[in-house]
Amino acid sequence: MEPITGAEILVRCLKQEGVEYLFGYPGGSVLHIYDALHAQEDVKHVLVRHEQAATHAADGYARATGRPGVVLVTSGPGVTNAVTGIATAHMDSIPMVIFSGQVPTALIGNDAFQEVDSVGITRPCVKHNFLVKDVNQLAETVKKAFYIATTGRPGPVLVDIPKDVTIAKTTFSYPETIRLRSYNPTIKGHAGQIRKAVDLIMSAKRPIVYAGGGTVISDGSAQLVEFTRLLGSPITITLMGLGAYPATDKQFLGMLGMHGTYEANMAMHECDVMIAIGARFDDRVTGKLEKFSPNAKIVHIDIDPSSISKNVRVDIPIVGSVPHVLQSMITQMREESLKLNEAALSDWWKQINAWREMKSLRYRGSDEIIKPQFVVEKLYEVTQGRAIITSDVGQHQMWAAQYYHFDQPRQWINSGGLGTMGFGLPAAMGAQLAFPNRDVACVTGEGSIQMMLQELSTMKQYGTPVKIINLNNRYLGMVRQWQEFFYQKRYSMSYMEALPDFVKLAEAYGHVGIKIEKPSEVEGALREAFAMKERLVFLDFITDPTENVFPMIPSGGGQNEMLLAERDEMVSTHEDGMVLV
């Protein structure tokens, strides 16, 4: 075999991994790699306009498909620009492999031009990272990177490649499989624990299923649906898990947590047995820990042992992958014809239905001014609930989660863990590249969208006909809401002055822009936009600037201390809650 360069080896590895898209940006240290990319057509490179967008686009691609997102950036500023996107993927356990150029090995540590300690900078926000110092180790390292990124609890893995390694030559062989003595994720749950869990569940009078993003990531949705239907119990889902169980199903109580539904949070608070599945008891979900589900015995299924009993002590931990563990439970329940106590379950549903009557997602409509919730409801109708929806961070994100009823996993793409404004647009681009024929919409706010506007250019170049749903309230709305409630309406730096004309802006990038100011025009504009199958359309909805996200558990509150929109005067938050965010 002829020796080939490190750059060529890298490209061959990507082909072997079946990489369809590489999101990247060139620079000095990766020019050899770009040269090798130029000579082939299997791996398509998407030239973003900012490295942060490369990581978010790869992330959106990964969330939409379940396959790893792949990124290539240059050394120094290329890497530092990518860090936000890497951290975003890390917090949400998204499989991603990032290749970064590095200064030549001989210069490492010399403060060379465009040198940063990429492995050091990214260490706290990757699952693992590598510095490849020898071309003979390159192929194996790439194999390891993909293996680590996509197995167990997935996450981003960075491979830092000095420029001389991309030039050096060796013969290429790509390992078929890889075994790491120090890394063996547990997939199958412990049989004894599963049996104990089923026993506990069957003793429940007020059970609830609480499922999270891990269910989506592990492709465990089918098993979750079967398990929950078999049980007949209510189910609630976290912001990260929406779509794992059909939102239109009658057993679904809606999202839980800070802006979850009243019935979901009350049922969590009052349950006697909680089955937590691929969820991690995030502080946005639990509210104040001391007040969290006081009477619940908890079963917790998670692939990551360190997620178990981290925030909340659980009674029956099961380490394993969600679909495997649920399948074992389903099999046992079927074989032994296990059923919950029917009378108790029916009482429980009566109670839940009473909570449902509070209609906690009700909002006051208007003929004068566009209510943001109304836009999302219409978006749901016009796309028949089948679009892939990405979002940014803020009020619009919560409204998208509350009013678009996701029936399928991987339909809802948002930065839940890190809460990264700017995520939505590039993530939509990644999702659209993965699914060119599906409707993809980015629900955003005028604050968030301005963090990634440059990608409108990339999206012109690659023809991704995303629909941007800009809920333009002229405020950093979520900040404004907190200032209204907790800082006596002192709106410090939350008003967005000097906004651009988004219609002209979209047009300047070669897209279509529509400004919508009246409620009566909302549906028509959406229909018009989605009819333009080939075009990116920027829909600028001028919405009610005073609208707030309800219901809400104020920081420091318990799950049963929700504030509902019209019923409650907003009381000032608990003092110890003020330090929480």
Next chain:
Amino acid sequence: MKNPHRHLISILMENESGALSRVANLFSARGYNIESLTVAPTNDPSLSRLTLVTCGNDQIIEQIVKQLNKIIDVVKLMDMTEADAIERELMLVKTRAVGEGRAEMKRLAEIFDGHILDVTDSTYTIELTGRSEKLDNFLRAVDKDSILEVARSGTTGIGRGARALNV
């Protein structure tokens, strides 16, 4: 059990650059404390052994162990304090040794099973090994002003009996 306890955790990890920083980073990022840390290669050159002393209640120690196990370079670890273990630390102390104090210092070193490694007309350099408390006790027994320099290795340990940490 809410009270913090001292734990000695030994870790076998890949002898890779960066492995040590991953462990150290974990402790600073998650706000766990490290009282001491030692690291050196083992008889298998591909593995290093890192031993650290930390302190926390049961829940924190459980998290520390899980988080350490999650580090890709960590091959295996053992909480030595879970069962009977031998703990040792090495200390080198340079002391003043003049006048009446000179004989006294030598006597004290002998009581603590120390070895005097280096002698000048005004100083002794003493080597002591043992559990950390023994080394603390020695420093307490010596007049403060006569200590010129202290170098401690940090504690390492090994299980008693057949319990062994290997791969």
